[in-house]
Amino acid sequence: MRLVNNARRRRGWKSILLTTSFLFLFSACSSLAFAQDAPASTPDSDPTANQEVTVTDILKLKGRVLGEGSNARAVGQHKVASYRVEEVTLPRMQDVKIKGETRSVGKAFRLTIKGGPFPVRAMPAVIWLDETAIGYGIENEDLNEITVITYDESTLTEGATIYLSYGDKQNKEDRTALPEKLKLNGAKGGNQ
Amino acid sequence: MKTLRINHLIAFAFLMFLSVTAGVSPASAQTPDPGTTGPNAVTREEYNYGDSVFQPSGFPIAVEVRASIHYPTTLGNGPYPVIVFMHGRHATCYRNTTAALRWPCRSTEQPIPSFQGYDYIAQTLASNGYVVVSVSANGINAYDNNVNDLGMQARAELIQHHLGRLNTFNTTGATPFGTKFVGKLNLAKVGTMGHSRGGEGVVKHYVHNASLGSPYTIKAVLPLAPVDFNRPVVNNAALEVILPYCDGDVSDNQGVHFYDDARYNVAGDTGAKHTVQVMGANHNFYNTIWTPGMFPAGTADDWGYVTNGSTDGHCGTGTTSKRLTSAQQRGTGLAYLSAFMRAYVGGETQFLPILTGDAPPPASAQTTNLHVSYHAPSTATKRLDVNRLLTATNLTTNTLGGATTQSGLTPHDLCGGDSPQPQHCLPSTQSTSRQPHTVASARSTLRGLSQLRTGWGAFGSTYTNDLPLGARDVSGFQAVQFRVSVNFSDTRNASNIPQNFSIVLTDGAGATSNVRVGDVSGALFYPPGTVGPVPKVLLNTVRVPLTSFTGINLTDIRSVKFNFDQTGQGALLISDLAFASAP
Numbered sequence: 001m002r003l004v005n006n007a008r009r010r011r012g013w014k015s016i017l018l019t020t021s022f023l024f025l026f027s028a029c030s031s032l033a034f035a036q037d038a039p040a041s042t043p044d045s046d047p048t049a050n051q052e053v054t055v056t057d058i059l060k061l062k063g064r065v066l067g068e069g070s071n072a073r074a075v076g077q078h079k080v081a082s083y084r085v086e087e088v089t090l091p092r093m094q095d096v097k098i099k100g101e102t103r104s105v106g107k108a109f110r111l112t113i114k115g116g117p118f119p120v121r122a123m124p125a126v127i128w129l130d131e132t133a134i135g136y137g138i139e140n141e142d143l144n145e146i147t148v149i150t151y152d153e154s155t156l157t158e159g160a161t162i163y164l165s166y167g168d169k170q171n172k173e174d175r176t177a178l179p180e181k182l183k184l185n186g187a188k189g190g191n192q
Numbered sequence: 193m194k195t196l197r198i199n200h201l202i203a204f205a206f207l208m209f210l211s212v213t214a215g216v217s218p219a220s221a222q223t224p225d226p227g228t229t230g231p232n233a234v235t236r237e238e239y240n241y242g243d244s245v246f247q248p249s250g251f252p253i254a255v256e257v258r259a260s261i262h263y264p265t266t267l268g269n270g271p272y273p274v275i276v277f278m279h280g281r282h283a284t285c286y287r288n289t290t291a292a293l294r295w296p297c298r299s300t301e302q303p304i305p306s307f308q309g310y311d312y313i314a315q316t317l318a319s320n321g322y323v324v325v326s327v328s329a330n331g332i333n334a335y336d337n338n339v340n341d342l343g344m345q346a347r348a349e350l351i352q353h354h355l356g357r358l359n360t361f362n363t364t365g366a367t368p369f370g371t372k373f374v375g376k377l378n379l380a381k382v383g384t385m386g387h388s389r390g391g392e393g394v395v396k397h398y399v400h401n402a403s404l405g406s407p408y409t410i411k412a413v414l415p416l417a418p419v420d421f422n423r424p425v426v427n428n429a430a431l432e433v434i435l436p437y438c439d440g441d442v443s444d445n446q447g448v449h450f451y452d453d454a455r456y457n458v459a460g461d462t463g464a465k466h467t468v469q470v471m472g473a474n475h476n477f478y479n480t481i482w483t484p485g486m487f488p489a490g491t492a493d494d495w496g497y498v499t500n501g502s503t504d505g506h507c508g509t510g511t512t513s514k515r516l517t518s519a520q521q522r523g524t525g526l527a528y529l530s531a532f533m534r535a536y537v538g539g540e541t542q543f544l545p546i547l548t549g550d551a552p553p554p555a556s557a558q559t560t561n562l563h564v565s566y567h568a569p570s571t572a573t574k575r576l577d578v579n580r581l582l583t584a585t586n587l588t589t590n591t592l593g594g595a596t597t598q599s600g601l602t603p604h605d606l607c608g609g610d611s612p613q614p615q616h617c618l619p620s621t622q623s624t625s626r627q628p629h630t631v632a633s634a635r636s637t638l639r640g641l642s643q644l645r646t647g648w649g650a651f652g653s654t655y656t657n658d659l660p661l662g663a664r665d666v667s668g669f670q671a672v673q674f675r676v677s678v679n680f681s682d683t684r685n686a687s688n689i690p691q692n693f694s695i696v697l698t699d700g701a702g703a704t705s706n707v708r709v710g711d712v713s714g715a716l717f718y719p720p721g722t723v724g725p726v727p728k729v730l731l732n733t734v735r736v737p738l739t740s741f742t743g744i745n746l747t748d749i750r751s752v753k754f755n756f757d758q759t760g761q762g763a764l765l766i767s768d769l770a771f772a773s774a775p
Contacts, residue, residue, distance in 0.1 A: 055338040056252040077499045119492060120283045120293050121441045122388040122419050122475070124337060124634065136634065138337040141294035143283070166497070168444060170632055173623045174499055174724060 053090050058108050058149055059138065063088045066109075066156075069180035074115040076176035078164045081115035083178055085156060096151045105151045113137070113164050113178065116144040121166055128163035128175060129155055129182060137164070158184055226530040226543045227523070227556025230320030232264035236311065239357070239368055243296040243303075243331065246353050248346035252338055253295060255331025255346070259354055260307060262318035262326075263376075270376035273383070273411075273537045274358060275317055276351060277326040279306040280388020280417075281343075282482060284330035286489035295334035303330055304490055309479030310387070313526050317533060323377055327354050329390065336389065341635060342421050347386070347393030348400035355379065355401075355408050383412040383537035385529060387478055391418020391433075391447055399424045412536035414529060417475050418447035421634040426450065427458040430536035430775075432466040432547065434528060435628070435730065436473035438507035438515060440494035443725035445628035452629060452641040455567050455768065456580060464775040465567035466532065466547050469730050470524045471720070472506065472514045472561060477521040486518070498724040506720035514720065516559055523558030530556075536775075544774050549713075549735050550670075563715055563732035565675055568772035573668060576771040578657050578752060581644045582609060590769075594660040600653030600756075601646045607765075609642025617645050617765055618681040618729065625725035643731070647682055647763030648756040655754040657769060664700070667746035669771040671738055672697070675731035680719050682763030691716040692758035697741045700748035705741035708758060712736050716764075729765055735772075 063086030074081040088108045095104050111127060111134060118125070118139055125137035127148040132155055137146035146164065150156075160182040163175035240258040247254040264272065285297035286304050297303050307328040314324035329350060336343025357366070358377055365371035386394035398413050412430040419442055431454060435445045451467050475494040476482040484491040495501045495508075495515070502509045509515070516524070531543040531554070545551035549564040568575035579590035584606060590596045598604050607617035608630040616622075616630045624631045630640035646655065659666075666672070678691050685691060692710035709716055713734040719727035738746055752769065756762065 054252065056335070059338070077497070117291070119494075119497065120281060120291070120333065120490070121494075121497070122281050122417075123441055123443070124342065136337065139293050141292055141334075143291065143293055167442075168624050168632055169634075171444075171624050173625070 052092065053094055055138065055149060058088055058090070058110070059147065061088045061090075063110055067182060067184040069114075069178070069183075071179050075179055077174070078166075078176035079115045079118065080113055080164050080176050080178050082180060083114060083162050083182065084110075084112045085182070085184060086110045086112070094151075098152045103151075107151070107153075109150050109153055109156060110147050111150065111156070111162075112145050112147040113162065114145050118143050118146055123167040126165045126167070126169050128165065128172075129157060129160040131172070133169040156182065156184060158182065222542070223545045223551040223554070224542060225527070225554035225556050226534050226540075226546065227316060227527040227554060229316055232319045232321060233266070234262055234315055234318040235265040236260060236262050236315070237369070246350060248332070248349045250339065251332070251343075251346045252335045253331055255295070255350065256328055257353065257357070258307070258328040260311065260314070260326045262311070262314040262324040263373075264318055264321060267372065267376045269321065271362070271378035272321055272323045272376060273378050273381035275314075275322050275324045275383045275385065275533050275537065276354065276394075277307070277310050277314070277324065278329055278347060278351060278384070278386040278390035278393050279309060279326070279479060280386070280390045281333045281336065282306045282479075283490035284334050289489050291490035293334055295331040303328070304481060304487070306330065306479060306481050309481035310385075312480065312522055313529055316526060316530060320530075320534065322533070322538065325354060325358065327351060329393075333389075342419075343389065344392050344396040344422055344424070345400070347390065348397040351384065351394065351397040352400060352404070355382070359408075380409040381537050382408050382410050383414070383533045384410060385414040385416060385533070386418065387416040388442065388475065389419050391415030392420055392422065392424065395420075395424045395426055395450055396422070398426045398429060412533060414532055415447050415450055416478055416525065416529070417442055418450065419634075420446050420449040421636070423449060423453060423633050423636040423638050425453045425457050427454055427461045427463060429463045430465075430532070431463055432468065432528070432532040434468045434470060434525070436475060436521075437469060437471045437726065437728070438473055438495050439475040439725075440497040440501060441475040443498065444625040444631040445728065445730060446631050446633065448628045448730060449633065449640065451565065451567065453638070456570075456582070459570065461570040464536070464547075464569050465565075467565040467732075468524070468528045469563045469732060470516075470521070470559075471563075472516040472559070473521045473524060474507075474515070477516075477518040478525045480522070483518045500723050504721050504723035504726060507726055508723070514561065520558040523556055524553075524562060527554050527557035548774050549733060550774065563717075565731065565733040566673070566735065566772070567768065568770070569775055574773050574775065576663065576666065576669065577769075578659070578771065579769040581606060581767050581769070582642045590657045592660055592663045594658035594663070596657050598646070598653075598655045600650055601648055601655060604644070604646045604655075606642050607645045608640045610639050613639075613642060615639060617643055618679070622681050623725065626728040628728060628730050641731070641767060644766040645679070645763075646766065647679070647684055647761070649684065649761045651757055651760050653756045656751050657753075658751045659749055664749050665747045666738065666749050666771045668773070669738060670773040671735045671771070672752060673733055673735040673772050674769040675733050675767045676715055677729040677731045677765045678716055678718050679729060679763040679765050680727045684761035684763050685718060688718050688720070690714075690718060691762045691764065693762075694755040694757050695736055696753040696755050697744055697749050698751045698753065699745040700750055701745065703744045705744045706755065707736050707740045709734050709736070710758070712740065731765060731767055733768075738771075
């Protein structure tokens with residue numbers, strides 16, 4: 001936005017038109033290039049520009065553990081036990097949408113719920129922190145973990161309740177809360 | 193003489209009995225059961241080209257090309273119509289009783305053969321002269337949550353790939369079948385059925401095939417207990433969506449969007465649309481491989497996913513619950529899938545009354561506790577829309593341009609459709625999973641079905657649609673119809689008691705004739721259940737034969753009135769008021 005404003009000041013109306021056209025074309029190209037294997041979109045972080053670093057890639061990358069629970073006994077309807085939060089350094093910067101704004105980021109965060117065995121269902125798992133649906137989860141191969149990826153570290157709130165549900169992200173009715181709250185051990189990462 | 197007179201009397205009584213029986217349900221008396229085994233012996237084989245041989249575009253891995261094929265053993269009367277099945281999302285590998293989600297499976301594991309779970313339907317269809325191919329989609333299931341559309345494009349491309357293989361079988365022949373199928377497959381008559389995520393998969397495939405110039409002619413598309421994440425739409429082909437009331441996985445029955453979205457999407461749409469709401473049915477029991485007791489790993493009664501679900505009076509596990517056994521549930525799938533495919537792919541139109549609701553469920557369905565909707569093709573002889581109830585204008589002026597009036601109804605507004613309508617029709621205290629028509633889709637921002645939300649508090653409240661000049665001859669149609677659900681969230685409906693009211697047609701001379709809805713339809717039932725996603729409001733079609741209206745001139749009908757004269761109070765959700773005929 002700052003670039004656009006500078007252009008306005010320097011070049012006047014003609015530049016506004018040129019810039020607007022460019023932005024229009026850019027956004028059109030972005031949606032055309034929307035990768036199949038792309039990070040799952042969430043309400044607050046919609047990484048629509050990520051064609052190169054895919055969800056599959058991010059799930060495989062080595063992460064730095066920011067916080068981890070220790071409860072071993074699965075509880076509740078959805079058999080949740082514990083969690084792990086990891087920071088993942090991306091191999092290259094990625095343009096993602098965070099709270100509606102496009103930002104270039106070098107980190108992703110994996111929030112993983114442990115427990116199960118989780119059923120393989122038609123409706124995707126939804127992972128929540130307090131009242132925010134972080135996004136749709138992805139089961140691991142052995143069905144004892146479900147992971148959601150986010151780029152918005154501000155959603156990782158110390159002390160937040162972690163929930164698992166399935167289906168509609170507007171539906172908070174059938175959520176199962178983890179017995180442990182989110183603890184980050186003071187080690188929050190960095191899409192600054 | 194006396195004997196002759198007695199014989200005459202007996203004959204007369206017999207004729208009267210026949211005519212009365214026929215009058216009660218003429219369609220049912222003539223409608224055969226589509227789920228019965230046909231005259232052909234059936235052979236089942238499989239083809240398997242490997243676990244990692246087809247790469248869907250943009251998908252993380254290459255997937256398997258494996259399928260079963262059921263066909264009339266002699267292949268004597270081909271080419272046969274082709275039906276393609278695609279299963280839904282499920283665990284992919286197993287060892288003993290442990291399931292896993294990976295692809296390919298480890299050497300110590302076996303693939304879970306979800307594609308074999310519909311053999312019971314394939315067997316029957318093949319015995320009636322169809323070739324049925326059921327596709328394995330484990331590779332997609334293992335990675336579909338990694339991609340933005342949750343695997344739908346990959347599913348579409350995989351189906352198209354199999355159709356390509358079938359085309360090769362049909363033209364030059366190929367391993368493992370040699371020339372056995374050359375000239376035996378009619379790929380201009382194809383039907384597709386997809387279960388769960390496969391349900392959206394077959395809809396997406398219809399769109400994909402069309403985008404390629406329709407190399408294969410898809411006549412009919414059947415999403416079974418489907419998800420609808422991306423909201424693709426089928427137009428100009430027959431559509432039937434089967435919706436299990438006790439679905440514990442796709443518990444919001446969001447697949448009804450396929451029907452709702454298709455209705456007025458394309459002018460002149462030649463495709464008939466149907467839904468079947470199966471009371472007491474869950475998500476998994478349509479597939480034998482997913483059914484407890486029928487496979488060693490990964491099975492579940494998905495209603496168990498619902499918190500406290502076992503206590504529900506309709507869907508739960510108590511002795512008074514109305515759950516179908518897995519065998520009964522397969523019966524509903526067999527009957528309605530067979531009727532649909534045989535009618536629209538095979539041209540066996542004798543089964544249409546089952547789909548329109550003009551005939552009761554056939555014996556093979558093993559239950560009568562189900563409800564259907566029917567949206568007629570958009571042609572002048574098949575459907576005359578009286579009020580589509582899409583915008584606020586339709587509260588005062590109907591789709592024909594006639595006046596729309598009401599008395600004594602409150603609320604009387606539209607809900608569920610595009611803004612500025614409220615997103616949902618029930619109060620915010622009600623879960624969205626109880627509102628299939630308006631529940632949000634995972635990958636689409638489209639809104640849901642625009643519905644008339646109305647209710648009455650005294651006998652004799654009315655809702656009237658006038659027919660303007662030029663739209664008053666309805667004599668060419670079979671029925672006046674609309675979709676409706678009892679709004680359980682409105683306390684004016686007494687719990688567990690069906691509603692009732694009258695439809696009144698008035699002609700140009702002022703003559704009127706009325707029919708009580710409850711006498712011709714079960715759609716005004718009070719939605720059962722109290723736990724989680726039930727009760728739910730799903731609109732079903734009330735279809736009142738015009739032959740039921742007597743003493744009026746059907747070539748000059750001036751109005752259609754809903755007269756709420758049977759109960760003192762109540763509340764309904766309504767859509768799609770039309771005159772219509774069978775396809």
